[in-house]
Structures are given as structure tokens and as C-alpha cells.
Amino acid sequence: xxxxxRESRADNLIKDNLRRAFDDKASxxxxxxxxxLLAQLRDQDxxxxxx
Amino acid sequence: xxxxxxxxxxDPRDELVTHMGVLRAFALSLCRNxxxxxxxxxxxxxxxxxxxxxxxxxxxxxxxxxxILRNTYYTNHRKTRREVMDSDGHFAATMSVKPEHDGALAMxxxxxxxxQLPDEQREAITLVGASGFAYQEAAEMCGVATGTxxxxxxxxxxxxxxxxxxxxxxxxxxxxTGTMAVLTAHLPVRRA
Numbered sequence: 001x002x003x004x005x006r007e008s009r010a011d012n013l014i015k016d017n018l019r020r021a022f023d024d025k026a027s028x029x030x031x032x033x034x035x036x037l038l039a040q041l042r043d044q045d046x047x048x049x050x051x
Numbered sequence: 052x053x054x055x056x057x058x059x060x061x062d063p064r065d066e067l068v069t070h071m072g073v074l075r076a077f078a079l080s081l082c083r084n085x086x087x088x089x090x091x092x093x094x095x096x097x098x099x100x101x102x103x104x105x106x107x108x109x110x111x112x113x114x115x116x117x118x119i120l121r122n123t124y125y126t127n128h129r130k131t132r133r134e135v136m137d138s139d140g141h142f143a144a145t146m147s148v149k150p151e152h153d154g155a156l157a158m159x160x161x162x163x164x165x166x167q168l169p170d171e172q173r174e175a176i177t178l179v180g181a182s183g184f185a186y187q188e189a190a191e192m193c194g195v196a197t198g199t200x201x202x203x204x205x206x207x208x209x210x211x212x213x214x215x216x217x218x219x220x221x222x223x224x225x226x227x228t229g230t231m232a233v234l235t236a237h238l239p240v241r242r243a
Contacts (some may be wrong), residue, residue, distance in 0.1 A: 021158060022182065
């Protein structure tokens with residue numbers, strides 16, 4: 001395997017794993033604390049009449 | 052990064068919620084600790100919500116949120132520099148990825164290597180390689196020149212190649228340690 005092909009394959013392996021790790025975390029359910037915070041901020045805006 | 056018309060016409064607060072998943076993934080790539088990452092996301096959300104009026108509709112909200120998050124991270128990081136963030140390698144354990152036993156690079160091995168990169172390199176390769184930002188966008192978010200961002204991504208890639216031993220043809224078919232143990236269990240033991 002020549003050097004260019006080796007480098008290209010290494011790059012692809014790294015990109016695949018990087019994206020898989022990122023996408024997997026990004027698709028997790030949001031923690032309840034974060035959902036509660038978003039709801040609280042939304043409620044505050046509603047009470048203050050903020051749009 | 053292309054911004055859709057749909058996102059451009061949304062209430063920014065509604066749009067903000069749609070970026071929570073990627074924001075958590077970016078936070079974890081910086082913090083390497085799930086609890087710290089979730090705290091960082093909460094701080095970021097509160098700051099973003101407070102200054103939502105300054106967000107320009109139709110511009111890139113993801114970049115805006117990532118910038119707030121990284122600024123918050125580095126501010127906090129300077130305060131707690133002496134803390135050990137991941138002394139026991141907890142980051143790898145918090146990533147709920149499923150290693151594939153198909154001869155591809157094992158995720159656990161990858162994450163251990165990824166964790167060893169310096170902050171600026173982890174950030175650079177995550178922004179460009181995983182989050183889909185162009186070099187120029189990532190550079191603007193980090194307040195550096197585009198050339199500097201390219202250099203950081205390249206150094207991160209080179210370091211990962213080195214740590215994962217991907218420069219050698221024979222080591223390109225990596226698998227995780229557990230699978231290797233099974234695969235090599237039947238090999239004859241050489242005795243002295």
C-alpha cells in the first residue's frame with residue numbers, strides 16, 4: 001500500500017470514528033435537568049411577556 | 052454551513068432547542084467528563100437565552116451557541132485548571148457508542164487516543180471533522196486565522212495516526228482489545 005493510500009485510509013478511519021462518536025452523543029436523549037431548565041426559561045419568558 | 056429557510060424563520064428560542072444534542076456532543080469533546088459537559092451546556096443555554104435578542108435571525112445559530120460554549124469552557128477551565136478532568140478515563144465510558152467488530156478501528160481505542168489530544172486540537176478536529184464547520188467558520192469561532200485552524204486539525208490528525216499506530220499497513224485493521232483477546236486465544240503459545 002503506498003503512502004498516499006495509507007494516509008487516506010487513516011484519515012477515513014479517523015473521520016468515521018470522530019463522526020460516529022459525535023453523532024451518537026448528539027442523538028442521546030437530553031438530560032432531565034436540561035429539559036427542565038429550558039421549560040423554566042420558557043415559562044419565565046411567558047410570564048414576562050417576552051417573545 | 053448552510054442555514055435553512057425554515058431555521059431562519061423560526062423563533063430563535065425554538066431553534067436553540069434543536070441544537071441541544073450537538074451542543075452536548077461538543078461540550079463532551081471539550082470536557083471529557085459527562086457531568087461537567089452537562090453543566091457547561093446548562094451555563095451556555097442560560098447565557099444564550101439571556102442574550103437571545105442579540106442573535107441575528109437567519110445567521111448560524113449553531114456557530115453562535117458553540118462560540119458561547121467554548122468561551123464559557125475556557126473561562127471556567129482557567130479557573131479550575133488544577134482539577135483533574137478525566138484521571139480515570141471516564142470520558143470513554145460515557146460515550147454510549149457501540150464498537151463494531153468488523154475489523155474497523157475500535158471506538159474505545161479511538162476515544163482513548165482522542166482524549167490525549169490537547170484542548171485546541173480536540174476542539175479543532177471536532178468542529179471541522181464532526182460538526183461540519185468549514186475551516187474559516189471554525190477559525191472565526193475560535194478567534195484564530197484559518198491557517199492556524201488548518202494546522203491544528205492537521206496536527207490532531209497526525210497525533211491520532213501516531214497514537215493509533217495507523218501509519219503502519221499491518222495495523223490498519225484494528226479491532227478492540229476484547230476482540231483481539233478472542234482472536235489470539237487459539238494461537239500456539241511459544242515456550243522457552
